[in-house]
Structures are given as structure tokens and as C-alpha cells.
Amino acid sequence: MARPVVAIVGRPNVGKSTLFNRLAGKRIAIVEDKPGVTRDRIYAEAEWLNKYFTLIDTGGIEPDTEDIILSQMRRQAQIAIDTADVILFVVDGIEGLTSTDREVANMLRKSKKKVLLVCNKIDTPMTPDTIYEFYELGLGDPIAISASQGLGIGDLLDAVIELFPEDKDTEYEEGVIKVAVIGKPNAGKSSLINKILGEDRVIVSDIPGTTRDAIDTPFQVGEDKFVFIDTAGIRRRKKINENIEKYSVIRALTAIERADVCLLVIDSLESVTEQDAKIAGYAHENGKATIIIMNKWDLVEKDDKTYLRYEKEIRERLSFMSYAPILFISAKTGQRVNRIIDLIKKVSNNHSMRISTGVLNDIIGEAVLMNQPPSDKGRRLKIYYGTQVGIKPPKFVIFINDIELMHFSYQRYLENQIRQAFGFEGTPIQLEFKEKGD
The missing domain is CATH 3.40.50.300 (P-loop containing nucleotide triphosphate hydrolases)
Known part of the structure; x- marks a missing residue:
């Protein structure tokens, strides 16, 4: 109900x-x-x-x-x-x-x-x-x-x-996926939400800055419940003149903090700008599951190499977010919009995934056998065991003998091996290293 x-x-x-x-x-x-x-x-x-x-x-x-x-x-x-x-x-x-x-x-x-x-x-x-x-x-x-x-x-x-009707449910509800729709002004965020919902739920206008608040819109597909948060477009700081604009940026950042999943909407005609990268950085730093939505794809002139060229450029400019899936859509025509809900569910599940300690240590053990840990001045890094300590995003603590011996490249190698084993598409994962006994 x-x-x-x-x-x-x-x-x-x-x-x-x-x-x-x-x-x-x-x-x-x-x-x-x-x-x-x-x-x-x-x-x-x-x-x-x-x-x-x-x-x-x-x-x-x-x-x-x-x-x-x-x-x-x-x-x-x-x-x-x-x-x-x-x-x-x-x-x-x-x-x-x-x-x-x-x-x-x-x-x-x-x-x-x-x-x-x-x-x-x-x-x-x-x-x-x-x-x-x-x-x-x-x-x-x-x-x-x-x-x-x-x-x-x-x-x-x-x-x-x-005055509440008797046939309404007033109990507390859990299991709702909160989705923040983020991006620069006029990238098509409100149009995308309206297309997903199938109705004009938020104001759509070609005047940049139309959406000033972060707007929560409940939505349900079958048994799956969502809340879409349409955020004010985040402008560059030097372009923020009005007090209301400042509030809007704060509201957008707060929406990112509240969300489980972020849809980063980018104008395909402009491709990934410096401002898009900053907005993506907010989501990444807050540990949010993220999907990169390239909107207005119907307006891009294409040849047989356009898709690969765009994908390569996106991966280069958002290299810190290599885990995020990319979807090329048109909110106006509805092209590929029907894939978004399933993708949200998938990355949300990955964001909440738990790995048992035994299975995790099997993967870490195989990784160490394939690529021996680094050594320095006769001392070799030893990895004792790892355990998952959190979700949203998944966080792992790995116990080692000496923090000084953990090189960044080996840390990235371990993260890649964990990703390869468990997927984690769409979500960052966090590795924390502790010396045994800490």
C-alpha cells in the first residue's frame, strides 16, 4: 500500500x-x-x-x-x-x-x-x-x-x-534505493527523470538552473522501490552569483551524500568537461555507486568509430572511476532509457555486497601466489589475512607485517584481483591496510 x-x-x-x-x-x-x-x-x-x-x-x-x-x-x-x-x-x-x-x-x-x-x-x-x-x-x-x-x-x-485514509500504509519502510541524478546545468537531468517515470514529475525547461532544489520523487517497479533525487546542476564556483545558486550546490552535494546510487548525466555534445570530472569526484570521494549517463546521444553525428572514441575519452578523463558503467542514451527519444532501472539495481546490489572472510582470503592467497608481494632491503611484505568491515561502499581491512612495504602498485593489484573475482561493477571499493596487532 x-x-x-x-x-x-x-x-x-x-x-x-x-x-x-x-x-x-x-x-x-x-x-x-x-x-x-x-x-x-x-x-x-x-x-x-x-x-x-x-x-x-x-x-x-x-x-x-x-x-x-x-x-x-x-x-x-x-x-x-x-x-x-x-x-x-x-x-x-x-x-x-x-x-x-x-x-x-x-x-x-x-x-x-x-x-x-x-x-x-x-x-x-x-x-x-x-x-x-x-x-x-x-x-x-x-x-x-x-x-x-x-x-x-x-x-x-x-x-x-x-484525515489519513484507512487504506494507506503509515509504517516505516526499508529497502528503498536512493538515486541522485547529478550533473552540470542543462545536461538533461529532469528530462531523464520524467522519461523514466513516464510523467512530468519535475519542471523541464531549456533555461539552465531551472531545478534549484534537490527533489525527492518516490517510484516503484514491481517490488523494487526507489527515490529519485533530481539535483540542481552544479556550476563552477566562479559562476555562482546568487545566494540561491549557492544553496543549490550545497543541496546537490547533500543529495550525493544521501544517495546510494548516482546517475552522472553528461551532455554528449560537450563530452566530459572539467566540471563533469569534479562532480564525478564528489560521488567517488563519498563512496557512491555511480553510472555514467551520456545524454543527447541522438544529436551526435556518428561513424563506426564514434562509440569507441567517446568511451576511450570518458575513461581517460574519469580514470579514477573506471568501475562505473557507461550508458549512451537520449532522454528526449527514450533511447536505452529502459536499461537504466536494471543497471541501478545491479550497481546498488554491488554497493551492498558482502564477501565471506574465507572466500576473500582464498582470492587474496591466489593473488599472492600469482604475483609475490614487494620487498625492501631484504624484508618482504607479508599478507596475513583480510576481512570485510563495511558496505556502501564495500570496505576491506587487510592485515600485513609492515605498512612501509605496501607499495601503491601492489595495493592496486590486490584491488583489481578482488574486482575480477567479485565484479563490483559500478561501486568503488576501499582497502585499508593494518599491521597485525594494530
């Missing part, structure tokens, strides 16, 4: 993202006193009194607008309304009722959904007279809160969980 979905909607700048962060228990949505900062639906898992639900933040609704971004924000908010079980309609309790509030209320009444009217920015125990204006909307008693100070949040959540 699906979890209950709670959507936060309202006109711009009434404090929706602040409330979202308060209910999610962490700072996920970008919060800035500037209309239009939250453009997409942003997802998070939330909990109250041991009941778990999915929370959606939306861009501010501007009912009558011809602006391309604002009109898509309205469309995203409408999709959130359509999928929600409970809607939190947030208004500014200090500013009072506006014509836009009335139009949003009309949208909500047509939806026939359960709606709670939330008057935000009530920062004192004294209720301002403006709050009574909202009875005119016919959406029940306004619930006074202060999202920034946390006032009234408990009462609001009590009201929310009372």
Missing part, C-alpha cells in the same frame, strides 16, 4: 518551504524571502506519532500568469493537489486574505480533497483580527501556526493524521 501524501500549497512567499522544513524535521527546501524560490514539487518522508507519510512542498501558485516558469509551477502544484490525500493550504495570517488566496481556494474546492487551512506567521499568542477574514473561503476553521518558530505545529499534525 502507498503512504499518505500531504501537499503544501498556497501563493508565493507565505512560508510554505519553512513549514515543509519544520514538518520534515530538517532543512530540505531552500528558504529565502523571495517569491518563486521553490519551483518544483519537493518530496520528503515525515513522521508524527509513529505514522509515516510523504510530504510535498510546491512552488507558489500564481493562477493567472503567462510566464513559462510560473505557469509550470502552477501545473506542478496542480499535480501535487491531484496526488495528495491531505492538502495544507498555507496563507499569510498577518497580511490577510488576498485575491490570489481566493483563486487558490477555488482550485482546492474543485479538487474535492481534504483541505486544512493553515494561517502562518502568527508569531505571538495573540491572534490578529486578519485571521477571521479567512472564514470567507469556506474551508473550515483556520489553524494558526508559526512555521519559523514552531508554534502550533503539534496541533496541525494532529489534525493532519486524523
